[in-house]
Amino acid sequence: MSTQPALISDANITWDLPQRGRVGMYCLISAESAIFTIFVVAYLFYVGKSLTGPMPRDVLHAPIFFTICLLSSSLTIHLAVRSLKRAKVGGFALLWFLTLALGATFLAGTAREWHRLIYDEGLTIQTNLFGTTYYSLVGLHAFHVTIGLLGITTVLLFALLGYVRQEHAERVDVLALYWHFVDAVWVVVFTVVYVIGR
Amino acid sequence: MATDAITTLRAETASLPFVVRLHEWVTTVDHKRLGIMYIVYALVFLMIGGVEAAIMRIQLIRPHNNFVSPEVFNQMFTMHGTTMIFFVIMPMLFGFANYLVPLMIGARDMAFPRLNAFSFWLTAFGGILLYFSFLGANGLYGNGTAPDVGWFAYAPLTSRTFSLGHSTDFWTLSLLISGFGSIGTAVNIIATIFCMRCPGMTLAKMPLLAWLNLVMAVLVILAISPLSAAQIMLAVDRYLGGHFFDTQAGGSAVIWMHFFWIFGHPEVYVLVIPAFAFVSEIVPVFSRKAIFGYPVMVAATVCIAFISMSVWAHHMFTVGMNANANTFFVLSTMAIAVPTGIKIFNWLATMWGGKIHFKTPMLFCIGFLFQFLIAGLTGIMLSAAPFTWHLGNSYFVVAHFHYVIVGAILFATFGAFYYWFPKMSGKMYNETLGKLHFWLFLIGFHLTFDFMHVPGLLGMPRRIYTYEPGRGWDTLNLIVTIGVFFQAAGILVFVANLLWSYFHGETVGSDPWDAWTLEWSTSSPPPAYNFAIIPEVRSRRPLWDLKHPEDPDWKYE
Numbered sequence: 001m002s003t004q005p006a007l008i009s010d011a012n013i014t015w016d017l018p019q020r021g022r023v024g025m026y027c028l029i030s031a032e033s034a035i036f037t038i039f040v041v042a043y044l045f046y047v048g049k050s051l052t053g054p055m056p057r058d059v060l061h062a063p064i065f066f067t068i069c070l071l072s073s074s075l076t077i078h079l080a081v082r083s084l085k086r087a088k089v090g091g092f093a094l095l096w097f098l099t100l101a102l103g104a105t106f107l108a109g110t111a112r113e114w115h116r117l118i119y120d121e122g123l124t125i126q127t128n129l130f131g132t133t134y135y136s137l138v139g140l141h142a143f144h145v146t147i148g149l150l151g152i153t154t155v156l157l158f159a160l161l162g163y164v165r166q167e168h169a170e171r172v173d174v175l176a177l178y179w180h181f182v183d184a185v186w187v188v189v190f191t192v193v194y195v196i197g198r
Numbered sequence: 199m200a201t202d203a204i205t206t207l208r209a210e211t212a213s214l215p216f217v218v219r220l221h222e223w224v225t226t227v228d229h230k231r232l233g234i235m236y237i238v239y240a241l242v243f244l245m246i247g248g249v250e251a252a253i254m255r256i257q258l259i260r261p262h263n264n265f266v267s268p269e270v271f272n273q274m275f276t277m278h279g280t281t282m283i284f285f286v287i288m289p290m291l292f293g294f295a296n297y298l299v300p301l302m303i304g305a306r307d308m309a310f311p312r313l314n315a316f317s318f319w320l321t322a323f324g325g326i327l328l329y330f331s332f333l334g335a336n337g338l339y340g341n342g343t344a345p346d347v348g349w350f351a352y353a354p355l356t357s358r359t360f361s362l363g364h365s366t367d368f369w370t371l372s373l374l375i376s377g378f379g380s381i382g383t384a385v386n387i388i389a390t391i392f393c394m395r396c397p398g399m400t401l402a403k404m405p406l407l408a409w410l411n412l413v414m415a416v417l418v419i420l421a422i423s424p425l426s427a428a429q430i431m432l433a434v435d436r437y438l439g440g441h442f443f444d445t446q447a448g449g450s451a452v453i454w455m456h457f458f459w460i461f462g463h464p465e466v467y468v469l470v471i472p473a474f475a476f477v478s479e480i481v482p483v484f485s486r487k488a489i490f491g492y493p494v495m496v497a498a499t500v501c502i503a504f505i506s507m508s509v510w511a512h513h514m515f516t517v518g519m520n521a522n523a524n525t526f527f528v529l530s531t532m533a534i535a536v537p538t539g540i541k542i543f544n545w546l547a548t549m550w551g552g553k554i555h556f557k558t559p560m561l562f563c564i565g566f567l568f569q570f571l572i573a574g575l576t577g578i579m580l581s582a583a584p585f586t587w588h589l590g591n592s593y594f595v596v597a598h599f600h601y602v603i604v605g606a607i608l609f610a611t612f613g614a615f616y617y618w619f620p621k622m623s624g625k626m627y628n629e630t631l632g633k634l635h636f637w638l639f640l641i642g643f644h645l646t647f648d649f650m651h652v653p654g655l656l657g658m659p660r661r662i663y664t665y666e667p668g669r670g671w672d673t674l675n676l677i678v679t680i681g682v683f684f685q686a687a688g689i690l691v692f693v694a695n696l697l698w699s700y701f702h703g704e705t706v707g708s709d710p711w712d713a714w715t716l717e718w719s720t721s722s723p724p725p726a727y728n729f730a731i732i733p734e735v736r737s738r739r740p741l742w743d744l745k746h747p748e749d750p751d752w753k754y755e
Contacts, residue, residue: 013397013734020309020393027385027419034423035430038457042431042442051448126439129448136434136442 021174029181032144036185039140040192043133047197050128059121062194066109067186070145073102074183077152077176087166093159099179100152103145110142134193141189144182151175227311228726229296232318234622236293239322240286241693246329247281248689250274252682255646259679261667268663272346275661277328279349280369283465284376285325287607291472292321292383294614295411297622299387301717301724302405304396304733309389317382324376331368345369348661350458351432353443353451358436367436374429377422384418387411396716398735403755405715405738406489409496410475413503414468420507421464428457452517459510467506470602471499473610474541477563480617481545483713484560485552488739488751491544498537498544505534515583516590524583531581538574542567558632562613565640569605573598576651591661594654600647612639612692619696620710624722625703631695635688642684649677714739 047056080095114135117123125135155172158164164172214222223231254274257265266274300308308314331344345365347355356366391412395404432454434440441447443454482489489495511519511527519527545567554560576598580586589595612635619627653671665671709718719741720729737743737751 015397017393017395020389023392024310024313024385024389027388028381031381031385031419031423034420035427038424038427038460039431042453042457045450045453046448049448125434126441129441132434132440132442132449136431136440140430 019170021171022177025174025177029178032181032185036140036188039133039137040188043137043192043197046129046133050130052128054121054123054127054130056130056134056193056198059117059123060194060198062190063109063113066106067190069102069109070106070183070186073099073106074180076102077179081169081173081176084164084166084169084172089159089164089166092164093156096152096156096159100149100156103149103152103179107142107145107149110138110145137189138193141182141185144185148175148179148182151178225315227307227315229300229308229311229314230622230724230726230728232314233293233295233297236289236296236318236321239325240290240293243281243285243289243325244689247278247286248686250278250281252686254278255679255682257664258662258675260676261665261672263664269346271663272348272661273344276345276348276351276369280328280345280373281325282603283349283469284373285321285328287469287603287611288376288380289321289325290611291414291469292317292380294476294611294618295387295414295472296383298618298717299390299408299411300394301720301728302408302715303391303394303399304716304729304735305390305394306728306732308386309393310386313382314386317379317386320379320382321376324372324374324379327375328368328372331365331372334364334368350455350462352458353449353454354445356432356436356454357444367433370429370432370436374426374433377426377429380418380422381426384415384422387415388419391415396729396733396735402493403735403738406478406492406495407475407715410471410478410499413499414471414475417464417468417471417503417506421461421468424457425461425465428454428461431457452514455514455517456511459513462513463510464503464506466599466602467502469607471502473566473607474499476610476614476617477545477566479715480559480563480613481548483617483711484555484557484563485549486555487548487552488714489544490547490550491540492738494540495544498540501537502534505530505537509534512581512583512586515586528581528583532578535574535578535581542571542574557616558627558629558636559613559617561633561636562609562616565636566606566609566613569601569609569643573601573606576601589654591659592654593658593660594651596660597647597650597654600650604643605647609639609643612636615692615696617711618717619699620706621717621722621724623700623703624705625699626706626710627699627703628695631691631698635691635695638684638691639688642681642686642688645681645684646678647681649674649681653678709741712745714741716740719744 076095077099080092080099083089083091083095123131123134125131152175155164155175223235226232226235251274253266254271257263257271257274259265296308296314300306328345333343343363343365345351345368347361347366347369351366351369354360356370391404391408401409431440431442435442435444441449443449443451445451478489478495509527509531511523512531515524515527545563576594580589580595580598616627616632619625653674656670656674658665658669658671665675706722708721710722711718716729716733716735717724719733733740735743737755739751743750743752
């Protein structure tokens, strides 16, 4: 018997499988969602259970401007990938840089808020349950933004050096998928921390 | 011819110096080598975890024994549980999944080979980190060595106040790291199955092993992630002074239990579903029949996975929940018996009327069937909250879950070892030693775990260091410990068989079992590229179609 099966040669099979990068990213997003779910549950469970101040309603102000920055970066990254798919490399680089700038602005906003909370309001991760859950949840999100920004910066460097071409659009799109996830999580975190939790 | 080239290649590889071969293994991204590394790694930890179990059993062999100190006893049960779950069974099953899934779906490797290697080394590092605690966890305070908080590490035992030194940190970080490795492997398995199947292999034509490992990988993603989140919280508490599980600052010890068991119960199915997968491949081949009720098997597995996400708090009946929560978790836990029962009947129906060959893999699968049934029955007993109020945290519970993990999962895994050993090594194992292993292990298993139920019913709590004489526990504990020696003898025979057969076994061809799935269509062991020509399939049993062109399966499916 031959070692290799040539099992069917008569049938013409049309064979179209999904792109592995996308499937892998969807799986990673599912895992990350589960992690965030646990942190969100912990946050909601501990709302109002802190024994000492400061309390959320005294010190938290909804970061509307920075939220708009982050959410609009989803639009710019989408447009960037669309430009690349249409082989407009220049437009891609510009929109990609804009995404990076918007994301970095958001991160700077988080940093400023933390600075104010720590030095002006005296709220640290050790102060009370609110501090513990707030810095963990917002910090976990900021960590994901940082990872996303590192990825975006890497692609931007490659783009500026002229290595990113139309055929890479599918791969760049996988990174964009992750960025959309980071933005979507912020909608949840914002709602939980600045709307429900306050 | 292709085979000649492969033999030449193997002869060349064998003659390379040891350092070069070691370097090849350490830097490999080949799914087969990584699979074997997972399996060997798990076998090493199986020995270590087994020795820890034996130490506990020797301590409990008679009342007022002083074989080890109470502190060491606490470390032994913590390390035994953590090792067996995270560094034996999971890597073992990941190893088989890594090795078999690409071969069975006609692919040349996993979807992300480098992620695969990364995941393996994360898991390996996690295990080494856990055991480094014996040396390194003394910390600045000179307190503690290995983790001693139990494998589910309830708060507040894990707080800085009660766990000085670094033992709990080693536990947390090793599980966090190996957890990331597990998530990476799960992502890889899912992407492989969705994106790498050979032409013609629709989802409905995949071997059951691939299907069940797909479900397992989904469960890993949904179960290990909450554990990682909880471990991050624990690390925040211990390192940064957070208050997640700090009751003094308004935190909750119970929420740790919820987070842990949201991981912990699906984890049971992460472990048992690949065992189902082995049985679903082995039973048909040794009954000479196609699997009975393939679509129902898939549906039942998916159903088990769904329900398993909603049963976690049956581990917490004794903690005290309200009546509605108790009722919900009693009912959902009982409901899981339905799809599980369906699977047992399907395996029986596969054997029914078949021409059964009682080879070692089949013996282990038959052992699995009966022992898993009994494990399920005690599971239904424990699913009733009032029953658990009496027997929670007793040796009855210990006996129940060891029936699942040893009686079902380990037996099925031994079956898988013997079934795929010829494929992985190119050599046939020794059938006499295999049968000796089966009978020794079967006798040892039943001596240990059948008799372990009774002291539990008589009120013996788990994790107890020693006990008073005259409570009716003495003889039973003696029998339980005697069983351990039979099991250890069985394991030694098993390892001896593997080693002896690897070096001196009879060389086998590509298909020693006359089996039907694609891994048997390539040489044993398979070449690095698996298939010279990517196969195309039309049915669930492509090799049957090849061997019986006059009566192929695809006419009936």
